[in-house]
Amino acid sequence: MAHLHPDGHPLEIHTLDAFDRAVAGGSLVGRRVQSLDLTGRTRQLLATDTTAAVFLGCRLAPDAAAKVRTDGALVFPPVPDVPFDPYRGLLYTPGELFEGLDRHGYAATPDARTYAWFQRTRQDGDIFASMLRAVHDDAMSDALDERLAGVPVVGVMGGHAMARGTDAYAGAARLGRGLTRAGLTVATGGGPGAMEAANLGAYAAPHPDGMLDEALALLGKEPSYAPSIGDWARAAFEVRARWPEGGDSIGIPTWFYGHEPPNAFAGHIAKYFANATREDGLLARCTAGVVYLPGAAGTVQEIFDNATPNYYMSRGEPTPMVLVNRTHWTEHLPAWPLLRALAEDRAMAARIALVDTVEEAADTLLRLAER
Template identity: 75%
Template sequence: MQTSPAHAAHHDDREIETLEEFDAVVPARGTLTGFRVQSVDLTDRTRELLATDTSGAVFLGCPMRENAAEKLRADGALVFPPVPHLPFDPYRGLLYSPDELFDGLEKGYEQTPDALAYAWFQRTRADGDIYASMLRSIHDDAVSDALDELLRGARVVGVMGGHAMARGTREYAGAARLGRELARAGFTLATGGGPGAMEAANLGAYAAPFEDTMLDEACELLAGTPSFTPSITDWARAAFEVRARRPRGGNSVGIPTWFYGHEPPNAFASHIAKYFANATREDGLLARSNAGVVFLPGAAGTVQEIFDNATPNYYESRGEPTPMVLVDRAHWTEKLPTWPLLQALARERSMESRIALVDRIEDAPAALKRLAV
């Protein structure tokens, strides 16, 4: 997966999502008619706005001077002004980065944009305010649009697993090696974006460009703060220390949710699509995993994800079934006997040849490759 410089080549050519794109389009096209300008600060582009035809354009959350806004409206453009006093931008054009969500971590996690957005969500989720619910919906739709643009043409493998998998354990290191191997094989790795198995897989993708010892060193450093409880601040700081020691790691995607906002996003996914609506997030994560999904040991959330993925495979509602690999035979046949039910569902259907159960994490890439044939 390419990083952000390739982003502009993938999205709708009528969309402008950065100031650099704006500065390229205006002189080249000589018009903004029909364009959608999304969350771009145009305060210092008044001259260009006053001199350019903007009929039929839409400006979503773009700061600008009032005389420019008046001219745009006179042209027939729609101008949706920025929403004040929000800890997030509902019109954002790009996915989040770890640095953005954890900005201000040195003052404590509670002061970061991620924590402030969760606090806003907690205050507004139950009050029935149509304005707040509208803002959440706009935000989540913008995130989905940015995610689709990023992943267009990519071979995406989802890695699902529980948040309880602790740093410093054999299981965590195995999940990290899985992420590294999948990234090195050319897949774009996508996880639920949270702690535990999700963080481990994103860490592995981050480590993919480096020598193998880098991942061992990172796991050793992270083991000092095995969980995000009791201190998210300490847990996140350890991750950023790994990143500071070895910057510019490999790319992957995390897709977390503020619905489970007590679980922070991990700092190793280079692109973070964070949602307010968990249902949108879960379905979107699985639907975009077009090259298959690996399910590591987990609890209720992972069981739900298995059958959320099995349903479209069963009905072939998204086309040909995608591979599903469950890891840890004892976990999925004895502790949480999900595998027998999955087998029964798949029997005599096309998805039967696309499911597998393996004993070890190390066996998952080969199983994924075998099922994809």
């Protein structure tokens, strides 16, 4: 939900257009201005009341910075020598995270450089670095809430090891396409494997069915991000270049598992440093339910992270949970018997299901949501 100023306009300003509209209204009193280069807006700042405003990571000319501080505004200057913006007000796009991939390789991209910074700073206990990570992750959560306000979100969870070119990957992509065509916003953990497949399906949703088949064939030439993240990512951007307009979806990955790159098919990416914040935030925002494809420890954790609030829910309705692949969830990793035992005599009992195939999953989830 967008935060509102007492005058009814958005409290936070994330773009230069929004800044110009606010200044045209005559006041920046009490506004929060995030991560903008305002060096070209000095004249406007000198002529505008900025009392109690907060400038987070904005670039200001010296005289503008002096003036707004005199007004009583708080100025948090940009942080030098870090490969990310801790104050950013918007979610990432794939193009931002993979910028420079074609020219310099994956290691030079903002995504890879941020992971390298995280690897260094998490070991040395520097309180400044940990503060920057916390500020960044809070900014991500704020941007995610604004993006998803009032939007029915369905999560698709599953393992990162699901390879392109497999039937399982194609099935997960068709699932993402079907959920998106049903009017839901698909959210995943934002990484490779089942996560990428579901985001790809959402991207393919506005196109004729044959587009997804062609995209799957192109991607199958680079089945895994190992050994080359660069080649894996370039194949995805080749698909995006061939079909530049795609459906939207959300990816929520983490630099905690930075050896797993984000996928390029989520339209908006909330990438976190803290995996616990990322996991909880992903599931909490899946208001329309969650589909669980076969996975390992991470997917099992997500099942029971979601089951816990459903089990204790005393108000509202539990979110639907659909587990896909009976053999996997009853024999290989028997999460289903435990989930069903927990649900007995609880409201969540009517909102859980186990299905054999991905083809059943979307219809089952929608049916459970109507109960």
